[in-house]
Amino acid sequence: MACIWRLSVLCSAQGGRVLLRTPVVRPAHVSAFLQDRPTPGWCGTQHIHLSPSRHSGSKAASLHWTGERVVSVLLLGLLPAAYLNPSSAMDYSLAAVLTLHSHWGLGQVATDYVQASALQKAAKAGILALSALTFAGLCYFNYHDVGICKAVAMLWKL
Structure with missing residues (x-):
């Protein structure tokens, strides 16, 4: 039965x-x-x-989930705003939000697919280093070159 x-x-x-x-x-x-x-x-x-x-009953996990959703919605509004009003404030906002969004996404991939605790810590440290390097690179690009908004506009003109 x-x-x-x-x-x-x-x-x-x-x-x-x-x-x-x-x-x-x-x-x-x-x-x-x-x-x-x-x-x-x-x-x-x-x-x-x-x-x-x-993590199941944790208030921090709930706040993190809410933060991920807020950043995703902010990114949906920030992309058209950056297209319509390209400026240095939009460039740095995009650098921060894109880096944070990708950092959290890659962190979830590491949590889901890296099984060993030591390897998971190493993967998360690597993701943190990659995210810091990405943010620094985007800020450098915004300060010393045309910026993210104008670079995307220049690509679209091709």
């Missing part, structure tokens, strides 16, 4: 095999909710750890 678990995880009572009908990708708060709750009739392992529980 098969038992059905909440998120479409099926297990066979005879073999104890677990079959996934749908991808089990959940936000951290759902994962933390499911970690230590025994499910009646469960015939396999009771603990599913999809994300670290130390």
